[in-house]
Amino acid sequence: MGGPLLTMIVQRIALGVLLLFAVSLLIFAGTEILPGDVAQAILGQTATPEAIANIREQLGLDRPAPMRYLEWLGGAVQGDFGVSYSNRQEIATQIAGRLGNTLFLAAAAAAIAVPLAIILGILSVRYRNTFFDRIISIVTLTTISLPEFFSGYILMFVFAVSLQWFPSSATVYDSMTLLERLWAIALPVMTLVLVVVGHMMRMTRAAILNVLSSPYVETAELKGLSQSRIIWRHALPNAVAPIINVVALNLAYLVVGVVVIEVIFVYPGMGQYMVDHVSKRDVPVVQACGLIFASVYIILNTIADVASVLANPRLRHPR
């Protein structure tokens, strides 16, 4: 590893941090201009004006916004997101559990979807334009095109209501064993796999096919190498960069984009947590969730950038 490579990595990370600050400003500004009043949302239709005034004063909502932004950012940098407006609990401790759940669901789905997608991609290249390739194409195109809640409901209807093989709701809690947890999240994992596998599989297929049209592959063919060996040894390494990118994109989706899945399968993850607090006008929590989601996105993309550079000698030595 040489100097230019290290500089590039440092540059990417610095860019990521800068981007995060910009995002934090956007999040704060966005939550500031939300309509509605937190005190009213907490107390609901039956609140008295006195009770509302008491709550507003206690939350310090009367102070200027820039001051609250700086205080919030200072805390967030140290991992302190403050206290939730609505239930007065530490946000950091609450989020820890929720984030853990979201990552668990994402990891379980990724552990199945990523290898499956890549293997299917490679197989469909190996047997391209055969019946097998077409079937995979049709099936994956279908699962991409269906909205996620629809696939979720169908799986729920078939496997939970009709066959009763898996639970319809994926409530997980601390005292569950790992096996019980995996059992509980079977249906959301299946749904997520259906949603992401098609995208990754098709990108893998396209990337490898792209490489296969290069002259050096023709040389390999003329040498008399088998199709499988050409794909594995010669084509795949050169197709890794785009595959890494699409995998990172889908991993990010699995963490930040699964709000709908969490809601329909009653899974206690970050998405549901954030939705609850948006409707309660619980701004500190929404800000914290937004910041975490943004971080996940930026970190995964930075990793993908760096990894694809490492995987590609041409990018490693820029002219």
Added chain:
Amino acid sequence: MSDYTRYLSRQVTRGRMSRREFLGRSAALGITAATANSIFSTAVRAQAPQKGGALKMGLVGGESTNSLDPATFLTQVPQNFGNCWGEQLVLQSPEDGSAQPQLAESWEPSEDATEWRFKIRKGVTFHDGKEMTPEDVAQTIRRHSDEKTQSAAAGVLTDIDDISVDGDYVVFRMARGNADLPLLLTDYHLIIQPNGGYDAPDAGIGTGPYRVEVNEPGVRHVATKYDGYWRDDVGHVDSVEVIVMNDNTARMSALQSGQVHIINRVEPRTVELLARAAGVAIENVPSKGHYIFPMFCNTAPFDNHDLRMALKLAIDRQAMVDQVFQGYASLGNDFPINESYALFSDDIEQRAYDPDQAKFHYEKSGHSGPIVLRTSDVAFPGAVDASVLFQQQAAAAGITLDIQREPGDGYWTEVWNKQPFCASYWGGRPTQDSMYSTAYYSDAEWNDTRFFNEEFDSILLEARAELDDTKRKDMYRDMAMMVRDDGGLILPVFNDFIDARREEVQGWVSDPNHETSNLKAAVRVWLDQS
């Protein structure tokens, strides 16, 4: 009893038939409602409660923002779970809406209803083993009503001036006479807590049949039977688990697959589908809650009596019930009270759809041009459909309504009670007095029809202190007529509470006061383990 009636009774005993269905089928046989009702009750009582089992409820209305502090209860999950671990002084009867003793053994008003003495039950213990005292009771009500309170129940307790303890009694001194105090104390927020909850408001320690075991807001709550519980006619199952399921389909699937025993808020649109599923029974009961189109009586063009009357006559309530709510609702009559309230007068003529009369009043009002009606999905389930239907019905009377869809976000702060004509809802209140005081009294914060009527106000205050029920009933009838004929309220329907249960859940009490059997289904039902 005929064989068929016996068959029907057996279905009831097995939990396969609701009261409504039983009455309907019996009526087809020519049996009067009263007789059928008593047969139904006998059939229900024939089942002896069974003890034990783990009850699971999948409910909408839980968020990760929920707290166990009763002062903050707003949605169904904390409300239902609160009734597992806590109890109020007074209970509202499911049959006639009257006040029944719970933690208070008995009560006595002074002659002008300005002082109430509540005798507090002895030998009741909190889950931490300490005995509940009158001091705890007084402190609880103080916490919900003092000037620093953030309690959502503060609104119903405004008349209380002073609370003191006198031996076994708690004495309430009222700023003015209030004959309804016992019913106001049935409010689900008013769970009696040790030292009133001043020390640890969200500790979840009460006197209820179940003690809190797991509290994961927005996910699930678990409570197990408390050995020292003071009565044995409620609290039959060993443990109660309330699982938060905010998605309608998730709730229905969980019930159908047997993952949970009880769900709430079945949508009228899908209730018939769910009713067909094996092992599932629907529990629906007419409620005090109602869906409305309030008009500001002091804002043009609604400040014109004829225009208001034209709009009231231009809405087809029966069509609303049938088409928007699939029959799971009952007719409204433009005043916010129905037979679920105590002291209801059932002789008030039902207002019907009359495009001709509506046209007559509309022309008399001299108004022309479209009238803007603001609506949103959050106003009530089916609000947008109902508004569009209203638009078509009004068109037949020559009235043009402009439907303006508003975003759900901020609807309650920017549209309702701010714009002169919109869609909205009210949940029930324990008494007629609290319903009228909340929304129809001139000074009320939420006078969402801007109804200012001095005569109405004075009857309201007079009725509040009146201990003679006959006189009170007449006063409430007069008030109903004023709101109905002069006010700005268009009330097409009272909504039903629609819950559903597995057939093994027995002993369901049909209770119009609140959903899921007045939020007490968990402590009232038992599980048939045969």
